[in-house]
Amino acid sequence: MAFQDTDTGRPGAAPDPSPGNRGDGATPAIELRGISKSFGPVQANKDIAIRVMPGTIHGIIGENGAGKSTLMSILYGFYKADAGEIRIHGKQTAIPDSQAAISAGIGMVFQHFKLVENFTVLENVVLGAEDGALLRPSLAKARKLLKQLSDEYELHVEPDAKIEDLGVGMQQRVEILKALYRQADILILDEPTGVLTPAEADHLFRILDGLKREGKTIILITHKLREIMETTDTVSVMRRGEMTATVRTADTSPEELAELMVGRKVLLRVDKTAAQPGAPVLQVEDLRVVDSQGVERLRGVSLDVRRGEILGIAGVAGNGQSELLEVLGGMREGQGRVLVNGEPIDLTGTRSDARTRRRRGIGHVPEDRQREGLIMNFYAWENVAFGYHDDPAYNRGPLMDQAAIRADTEAKIAKFDVRPANAWQEARNFSGGNQQKIVIARELERNPDLLLVGQPTRGVDIGAIEFIHEQIVALRDQGKAILLVSVELDEIMSLSDRIAVMFDGRLMGERLPSETDERELGLMMAGISDTGGDHDIAEVERNLAHPSGDPHKES
Amino acid sequence: MDKMPKWADVLLIPLLNLVLALVVSGLVVVLIGQDPFEAMAIMVRGAVGSTYGWGYTLYYATNFIFTGLAVAVAFHAQLFNIGGEGQAQLGSLGVALVCLFVPWPHWSLALAAAIAGGALFGAAWAAIPAYLQAKRGSHIVITTIMFNFIASALLVYLLISSLKAPGMAPETARFPEATRLPFAQDVFAAIGIDWSRSPLNVSFLVGLAACWLVWLLIWRTRLGYEIRAYGQSEPAARYAGISQVKIVMVTMLISGALAGLMGINAVMGEQQRLLQDNVLGAGFVGIAVSLMGRGHPVGVLLAAILFGALYQGGAELEFETSVPREMIVVIQALVILFTGALDNMVRDPVSRMFLRWGRRKPTPQPAGD
Numbered sequence: 022m023a024f025q026d027t028d029t030g031r032p033g034a035a036p037d038p039s040p041g042n043r044g045d046g047a048t049p050a051i052e053l054r055g056i057s058k059s060f061g062p063v064q065a066n067k068d069i070a071i072r073v074m075p076g077t078i079h080g081i082i083g084e085n086g087a088g089k090s091t092l093m094s095i096l097y098g099f100y101k102a103d104a105g106e107i108r109i110h111g112k113q114t115a116i117p118d119s120q121a122a123i124s125a126g127i128g129m130v131f132q133h134f135k136l137v138e139n140f141t142v143l144e145n146v147v148l149g150a151e152d153g154a155l156l157r158p159s160l161a162k163a164r165k166l167l168k169q170l171s172d173e174y175e176l177h178v179e180p181d182a183k184i185e186d187l188g189v190g191m192q193q194r195v196e197i198l199k200a201l202y203r204q205a206d207i208l209i210l211d212e213p214t215g216v217l218t219p220a221e222a223d224h225l226f227r228i229l230d231g232l233k234r235e236g237k238t239i240i241l242i243t244h245k246l247r248e249i250m251e252t253t254d255t256v257s258v259m260r261r262g263e264m265t266a267t268v269r270t271a272d273t274s275p276e277e278l279a280e281l282m283v284g285r286k287v288l289l290r291v292d293k294t295a296a297q298p299g300a301p302v303l304q305v306e307d308l309r310v311v312d313s314q315g316v317e318r319l320r321g322v323s324l325d326v327r328r329g330e331i332l333g334i335a336g337v338a339g340n341g342q343s344e345l346l347e348v349l350g351g352m353r354e355g356q357g358r359v360l361v362n363g364e365p366i367d368l369t370g371t372r373s374d375a376r377t378r379r380r381r382g383i384g385h386v387p388e389d390r391q392r393e394g395l396i397m398n399f400y401a402w403e404n405v406a407f408g409y410h411d412d413p414a415y416n417r418g419p420l421m422d423q424a425a426i427r428a429d430t431e432a433k434i435a436k437f438d439v440r441p442a443n444a445w446q447e448a449r450n451f452s453g454g455n456q457q458k459i460v461i462a463r464e465l466e467r468n469p470d471l472l473l474v475g476q477p478t479r480g481v482d483i484g485a486i487e488f489i490h491e492q493i494v495a496l497r498d499q500g501k502a503i504l505l506v507s508v509e510l511d512e513i514m515s516l517s518d519r520i521a522v523m524f525d526g527r528l529m530g531e532r533l534p535s536e537t538d539e540r541e542l543g544l545m546m547a548g549i550s551d552t553g554g555d556h557d558i559a560e561v562e563r564n565l566a567h568p569s570g571d572p573h574k575e576s
Numbered sequence: 577m578d579k580m581p582k583w584a585d586v587l588l589i590p591l592l593n594l595v596l597a598l599v600v601s602g603l604v605v606v607l608i609g610q611d612p613f614e615a616m617a618i619m620v621r622g623a624v625g626s627t628y629g630w631g632y633t634l635y636y637a638t639n640f641i642f643t644g645l646a647v648a649v650a651f652h653a654q655l656f657n658i659g660g661e662g663q664a665q666l667g668s669l670g671v672a673l674v675c676l677f678v679p680w681p682h683w684s685l686a687l688a689a690a691i692a693g694g695a696l697f698g699a700a701w702a703a704i705p706a707y708l709q710a711k712r713g714s715h716i717v718i719t720t721i722m723f724n725f726i727a728s729a730l731l732v733y734l735l736i737s738s739l740k741a742p743g744m745a746p747e748t749a750r751f752p753e754a755t756r757l758p759f760a761q762d763v764f765a766a767i768g769i770d771w772s773r774s775p776l777n778v779s780f781l782v783g784l785a786a787c788w789l790v791w792l793l794i795w796r797t798r799l800g801y802e803i804r805a806y807g808q809s810e811p812a813a814r815y816a817g818i819s820q821v822k823i824v825m826v827t828m829l830i831s832g833a834l835a836g837l838m839g840i841n842a843v844m845g846e847q848q849r850l851l852q853d854n855v856l857g858a859g860f861v862g863i864a865v866s867l868m869g870r871g872h873p874v875g876v877l878l879a880a881i882l883f884g885a886l887y888q889g890g891a892e893l894e895f896e897t898s899v900p901r902e903m904i905v906v907i908q909a910l911v912i913l914f915t916g917a918l919d920n921m922v923r924d925p926v927s928r929m930f931l932r933w934g935r936r937k938p939t940p941q942p943a944g945d
Contacts, residue, residue, distance in 0.1 A: 352815055374814075393815040395812065411798060
């Protein structure tokens with residue numbers, strides 16, 4: 022494989038003692054020795070060793086596909102390791118299933134919550150851990166415990182609320198309460214902040230801190246360097262199935278961690294000059310979208326994107342950003358007025374679709390590349406023609422000119438450094454980053470006047486993120502207009518020339534990146550426009566719990 | 577290597593399925609007190625042991641090619657057309673009308689017109705469920721199967737009223753002699769080869785041409801590309817500007833037309849008149865043929881010949897032994913069961929076996945690791 026490998030991997034090396042060791046000679050709360058697991062020819066975990074001391078927060082960081090989730094699934098009994106042992110409080114423990122993990126004191130908060138939507142909080146907490154055939158005593162006991170926990174750790178939830186009426190942040194707390202009700206003292210959280218606003222994420226980390234002070238052990242899996250730096254005591258880095266390093270968080274830096282994750286130096290910020298905006302390319306006035314259930318997803322959105330600038334739309338997933346991209350990309354109908362280069366666009370769907378949008382010079386990198394942007398079972402070359410398959414250059418008489426498409430694919434693969442450089446490989450066999458590069462290559466090489474980009478780096482490895490950001494900025498510098506939608510606030514902050522925040526189908530306002538910060542944007546994302554005032558987490562959550570947009574859309 | 581090689585997927589697995597089906601069939605034959613090896617020998621000899629056997633085998637295969645292609649084309653758009661039976665019946669009606677009411681000077685002209693008539697009627701019969709699916713979201717499986725019953729009732733009605741020939745039977749008059757398609761024995765006799773009498777006729781060549789055209793359509797044209805893309809992912813099709821209504825309609829029209837073409841073999845080629853049931857379940861066998869052929873025209877062709885051989889071999893078995901007719905249906909059903917429904921039962925272990933093989937080969941990793 023043409024991938025630069027540094028010498029950070031230490032195959033076969035003995036597990037070094039964790040630097041997070043507080044009391045000398047203390048027994049680690051959890052210790053893994055030589056864990057290996059492979060799926061077919063893919064080695065997902067290779068000789069993994071970790072020791073986590075009680076009362077600490079340990080971060081595990083790594084790119085998509087580095088093996089973090091596999092490791093946690095082994096800990097929680099979903100997979101059986103091929104080799105290695107697990108020790109809990111010094112005692113070797115077999116974890117054949119999740120029941121065994123729970124009785125060993127391990128609690129897991131998954132990225133996608135596992136809650137019964139039309140049950141109350143209390144019922145969800147008790148579910149599967151009832152004391153007897155009758156529910157009432159269990160519920161009474163849980164109610165008492167919930168009260169106690171909410172006082173101790175800021176884990177406030179309304180015990181009788183139904184899950185479907187709660188916001189994501191609160192649902193996550195229910196998951197934590199579920200684990201605590203089962204007397205977990207080792208808590209594993211998998212990408213817990215993916216769906217949270219900054220305020221909610223801060224609140225979560227305060228809760229985790231409180232739990233840590235009570236002596237709980239917490240393992241935090243994430244790909245966000247900032248979270249690792251701010252919350253953990255020790256951190257392990259995984260790369261391609263191996264644990265490449267375990268360090269004390271205080272002794273490392275984001276740059277060093279990124280390098281350990283990727284195996285080479287990476288640029289963490291985006292290098293770009295100030296924008297030189299020109300004439301407006303996209304003008305949107307009072308755009309409205311009603312979905313098939315009759316819910317209004319866009320409630321009168323107006324915005325402009327000019328030549329040579331990137332307008333970033335920030336917001337919690339499910340607040341109308343997807344619908345905005347879809348209606349502009351011709352995948353959905355809407356009402357309102359949209360001009361591209363001064364010419365109106367038909368929004369009714371009768372005279373236009375995604376194909377006519379492309380002819381108008383609109384490129385679209387969709388939010389979900391696996392469902393929309395690519396046909397996963399098609400070869401790379403078939404995907405390069407996707408959406409542009411009626412281009413005369415790709416056709417010869419009634420038949421498609423496959424040789425021409427393949428030649429074009431080879432050129433795009435070379436230019437965008439898609440690996441492996443194989444036009445005959447099916448899309449599903451490329452990594453997330455390389456899949457995204459195929460989509461970006463296809464859309465950018467058409468030289469669109471307006472590029473719609475949704476979640477350009479979701480599930481993409483750091484090395485490719487850098488490259489994709491560079492490409493987007495380069496397109497801007499050629500004088501193109503770019504509308505960027507992302508739920509990653511960091512990405513919005515570093516790429517955008519202007520930032521608009523979306524909440525509940527409306528734009529809350531616009532800010533310049535130089536004149537705002539995450540706190541302010543975070544409050545706007547929760548529908549709070551008076552960002553100067555003091556706002557507590559309860560207000561943020563109240564707002565996010567009841568937008569007409571469906572917060573579960575993404576999961 | 578993260579999956580098994582292609583040849584194993586397209587050849588080995590169907591073959592294993594077939595062998596398993598035959599083994600279980602053999603056990604059933606033992607249960608009713610017959611010698612399975614002898615039964616097998618009779619079936620093989622009956623199906624491919626003579627030009628007579630081949631004639632019948634390929635005659636049946638021609639029917640299954642058309643109905644199998646019909647299912648396969650629809651399946652590429654993720655549409656499950658189980659209305660091949662009804663579409664073939666309507667196609668037969670179209671063929672019959674063309675042959676009965678136009679005085680054709682030569683069979684070749686009649687054939688061209690019958691192809692058009694059969695395709696048109698079959699497509700029209702598929703158009704209604706297709707429209708209901710595309711515009712109204714009525715599930716195509718439900719509507720097409722309903723349309724099978726309507727087609728059958730419609731045909732009976734026509735055969736006892738306006739199309740009925742004088743006599744007792746609900747059937748049309750015999751087609752004019754000029755519309756008779758050359759049989760295999762006629763063609764082979766012309767080049768001096770002795771071929772037994774069988775219903776095999778030039779429709780078989782039309783079937784081969786249909787295979788090639790379907791391959792061209794699905795893998796070489798823009799429409800085929802759009803059909804496959806739509807079948808793989810509907811949201812992606814919307815993203816690319818591929819119209820759902822267009823793909824559902826066009827795909828089902830093509831599918832119905834292919835099923836309708838079966839009429840030229842059964843009605844024009846063999847019976848030379850329209851009977852109450854010309855299709856005899858070929859529409860349903862088409863589903864199994866398409867599944868076993870993995871939706872690829874070459875696969876469909878091979879699977880159609882296999883099922884043709886099973887039909888013909890089964891008929892011989894019934895004729896020569898005391899194995900009852902129902903037994904042959906059981907054997908055919910077992911083949912369908914193993915190749916279609918139980919495909920993964922064989923697929924999973926075989927692919928695991930290939931994975932283990934793949935891993936044992938030296939991988940580019942340092943030895944001491």
